[in-house]
Amino acid sequence: MQAKRTVVIGFLGTQLDNGKGAARWEKWRPSVALTQHEDKVIDRFELLYAGSQFDNLVRQVSQDIASVSPETRLTAHQLPISDAWDFEDVYGALYDFANNYPFDPEREQYWIHITTGSHVAQICMFLMTEARYFPGSLVQTSPPKRQSMGNPGSYALIDLDLSRYDQIAQRFTREQAAGVAFLKSGIATRNARFNGMIEEIERVAIKSKAPMLLMGPTGAGKSFLARRIYELKKSRHQIDGKFIDLNCATLHGDGAASTLFGHIKGSFTGAGSDRPGLLRSAHKGLLFLDEIGELGLDEQAMLLKAIEEKRFFPVGADTEVQSDFQLIAGTNRDLGKEVAAGRFREDLYARINLWSYALPGLAQRPEDIEPNLEYLLAQYGAETGERVRFNKEAREHFMRFANSPAAAWSGNFRDLSAAVTRLATLSEAGRITDTVVTDEITRLKRLWQHQDSQADGDEVELADIMGAEEASRLDLFDALQLQNVIRICRQSHTMSDAGRKLYAVSREAKAKPNDADRLKKYLARFALDWDKVCSGN
The missing domain is CATH 3.40.50.300 (P-loop containing nucleotide triphosphate hydrolases)
Structure with missing residues (x-):
């Protein structure tokens, strides 16, 4: 396969590329130096500049590149830039140049030279390359450590695919x-x-x-x-x-x-x-x-x-x-x-x-109760200056309850925060005991029972959901069970969420519990589905 031609696109360095007489060869000039590397042939150099006042410098640089690298074909492009330090002016001129340039990435690789030009021009060249208006790599040139005639210094390619730079990534x-x-x-x-x-x-x-x-x-x-x-x-x-x-x-x-x-x-x-x-x-x-x-x-x-x-x-x-x-x-x-x-x-x-x-409620994030418990205890300690911890039995007791169907967490993280504050305040010498946990569980149950009694003002009317005739055919046992299942469904965000609550104990015995499927099949026994029970129609 034939190697791709290398094409450099860069601004004329009105200061760095300048030089007069034979002494100019003792000076490092970035645009000329880039074509002097013996290990790399630059096939074409697209030299950009602003203003006819630089025509003589363009001719000088063109002649010098031709003398050190006859293989390089240089084309100069005067861009309509009135102020090289005006971002909009420079970016607009480069954008128009890139849109009209006949890029051929299949046959050519492009090096975008960012050593020369004003700082604004260098930033614009970077942005244009990052946005792929210039489909190539940035090239940065550097002078030799010791100036000497014919020493081109060094160059480095900068690939803007940051994923290839491990430290940056x-x-x-x-x-x-x-x-x-x-x-x-x-x-x-x-x-x-x-x-x-x-x-x-x-x-x-x-x-x-x-x-x-x-x-x-x-x-x-x-x-x-x-x-x-x-x-x-x-x-x-x-x-x-x-x-x-x-x-x-x-x-x-x-x-x-x-x-x-x-x-x-x-x-x-x-x-x-x-x-x-x-x-x-x-x-x-x-x-x-x-x-x-x-x-x-x-x-x-x-x-x-x-x-x-x-x-x-x-x-x-x-x-x-x-x-x-x-x-x-x-x-x-x-x-x-x-x-x-x-x-x-x-x-x-x-x-x-x-x-x-x-944002899911606390009951939908049972695995997050424990880390939030630790966070709230640490927060309490920072605020009061008192280090508080559970003893082993108390911690296990609280976590069993916190993850059980009996824990409604209807107030979500506010309930947990309030519970931790009470537990920590009533701790003995910085230790939360099983007795303190037992009292707090009783308090939470009483709180949620009161809230449930208020929330239950809207009874589940099976006749409205499945029709009076079908509802009348249900045994009292089935009717009471179905009403409570529907109530849980309406308090849940998804069918999986409702299933986890309804099958919290039996699901632990299954290798791959599918709570949503179990609930779906239960509702289907009564010719019901999730949308119907949650909408109430």
């Missing part, structure tokens, strides 16, 4: 891993789905300023994660402003718009002075609006304009104000259903739904 991997660990507060979570989600959030947080939607039940950690995203972006110098956190469920009536968008003095009764509002306070920062589904339709419309245009009207104002903020929204509602019901604007939902993530 390893450093990038370490940086990404550090970012993921930061978002998780260093908690060694074991849930594969959650870990995969956090890895994607890390990449999105670093690269994007688009809105993000965090979905999940109360206490799943939406606010905590939003703050960690802010701190990660700030540590990378991607954000300068404040972190503003608001639960939209606390907004009521006319005060909602004022709180978010601000108001001017006298705009309504009680407006004794101007108020900037939270959106302006979040300028150059991050605004986290938790429970965004609680916003009224008017506020939703104003928020959409603020997101898209970065400006809005404060209440009572005739003049718009500006705020460049990044939005993270949180919700425990199904906003898709809220849109269908007319309670949430479809255009706002589309705008904030570009990056959406469903």
Whole structure:
């Protein structure tokens, strides 16, 4: 196979390539030197320059290259660059050159020379090569350690396929891993789905300023994660402003718009002075609006304009104000259903739904209870200065309960955090005993029983789901069992999640438990499926 021809594309060095008389050969000149290497033939040199004032230098360099490397054909290209230090000017000229140049990668290899030219030109050459407008490798030339006539110095090729540079690739991997660990507060979570989600959030947080939607039940950690995203972006110098956190469920009536968008003095009764509002306070920062589904339709419309245009009207104002903020929204509602019901604007939902993530509750992450337990104990110790640990029996007792069907964790991580605080506070000489654990389990069961009694206000009506006639044919035993199964289904995010709860004990005896399939077959006995029992229709 015939070897590819080597083609160099580089700028004329108006200073480095200059030289007069015979003494110029005692000086290292990068463009000429690149053609002097005995081990490498440069077949063609595309010499770029700006301005006719350099025509004489171009002719001199062309003649000198011809004298040391007759095999090299040099073509000079005067580019329409008026200011070699103007980024837009230089990049535009190079872009046009690259678009019109007859690249032939099948027969030629291209070396993009970045030793000569202004710093702006060198940066643009790098960017154009990285983006593959120049389909080649960068070449960096260096002078000899001791200047001598005919010594061309050295050259090095830089391949922009960073995956081939082990140290760079390893450093990038370490940086990404550090970012993921930061978002998780260093908690060694074991849930594969959650870990995969956090890895994607890390990449999105670093690269994007688009809105993000965090979905999940109360206490799943939406606010905590939003703050960690802010701190990660700030540590990378991607954000300068404040972190503003608001639960939209606390907004009521006319005060909602004022709180978010601000108001001017006298705009309504009680407006004794101007108020900037939270959106302006979040300028150059991050605004986290938790429970965004609680916003009224008017506020939703104003928020959409603020997101898209970065400006809005404060209440009572005739003049718009500006705020460049990044939005993270949180919700425990199904906003898709809220849109269908007319309670949430479809255009706002589309705008904030570009990056959406469903945070699983604690019951859906049983393998993460233990590492979070360790984290919360360490956090308690840091805050109080007291080191607290479980004794062996107490720890085993608590973990058995925490992973059992009896542990509802309806408040998710808030429940776990509260439990750890109580356990640590009641510990004896820094040791959590089995007695303390037993009392805490009783307390949690009582808490969840009360919450369940409130949540059970909506009874499962089998007649509404399967028809009155079919429901009447069920034995009381089957009817009661089916009602409870349906209730668990409606409290779960997926069929697998519901199956894990319903078959928590028997699944341990199976090598490959398929909880979703078992639940599917159970429902099929009554001519039901997942969608039907969860929708209630």
